[in-house]
């Protein structure tokens with residue numbers, strides 16, 4: 190019997206529920222620390238002995254259900270054992286401290302998942318705590334499976350349920366998820382690629398607007414109207430912010446609909462990678478890739494979509510089909526043609542493929558083979574027609 194872990198986002202909680210959850214986590218953390226200390230005094234990690242020594246005291250000290258106390262004990266035992274093993278190899282190894290709030294571990298009987306209601310039920314000393322949860326459609330079936338000991342973790346402001354599901358026929362629920370990649374650039378602001386979905390966000394409207402504002406401000410500057418220049422800058426940045434909101438919303442919605450994982454390039458170095466004329470440089474420095482990524486990240490987090498940053502090196506030169514990397518692969522700005530296998534496609538789309546494939550194979554994802562299909566449906570974006578009719582012979 191294998192177990193897979195589904196990471197499910199808990200929806201925004203009202204203050205009462207949040208307080209109860211926080212209280213329980215604090216109790217749990219304290220309880221784990223208590224057991225850790227006792228284990229080091231006892232000098233044994235034998236569960237029966239630890240239980241005999243601590244159980245009654247822990248019951249009096251902590252307001253937690255009995256089985257949750259046991260989870261805290263097991264967690265302390267596991268952490269101590271791993272510390273002792275590390276110490277064998279490295280004498281400077283540090284004992285576990287549990288300074289951060291420890292993920293709240295829930296025994297099977299303390300957690301009930303109701304995918305249809307979009308709720309989970311957690312047993313607390315004061316009765317049940319119902320938490321609203323976001324379960325993507327593709328996970329609903331897996332969430333209904335029998336589950337094992339699971340955890341509730343907190344990341345920043347967000348809470349997630351790490352649901353361990355016992356499964357025979359779904360070896361790795363993570364691997365089942367479709368992988369989406371995004372390539373950012375100038376010709377196309379963003380290109381999204383995933384199984385059955387290809388979406389171009391043309392950079393033409395942006396370039397047009399930026400050109401207009403630039404010319405307008407130059408004229409104003411000559412007339413020394415600095416106030417108007419400033420206002421014009423504010424107007425331009427609001428336009429761009431609006432565009433970034435629209436693009437990120439559309440991308441996240443597409444990924445949510447497919448229940449996928451989103452892979453983006455790590456941004457460091459994008460300016461070094463795109464070198465060009467004074468004009469492209471001006472656009473680069475005024476083109477906030479950072480903002481688009483930021484929006485993508487928070488929108489993805491809210492929607493419970495996992496977003497993974499991928500090493501962007503050579504994505505534009507690597508073949509999405511055979512993996513061959515060579516500078517000559519990129520024929521022109523927009524055309525990619527692999528020198529080895531002859532795979533021909535739009536260069537930005539190829540880069541998005543490569544990012545998705547690279548992300549799918551990254552250690553974060555566990556064992557996953559890139560499930561990208563070469564055939565993709567092209568969805569066009571309204572009136573802006575660019576040089577994207579190249580997605581053809583491959």
Ligand SMILES: [Zn+2]
Pocket residue numbers: 508509510511512513527528529530531532
């Ligand atoms: Zn190739």
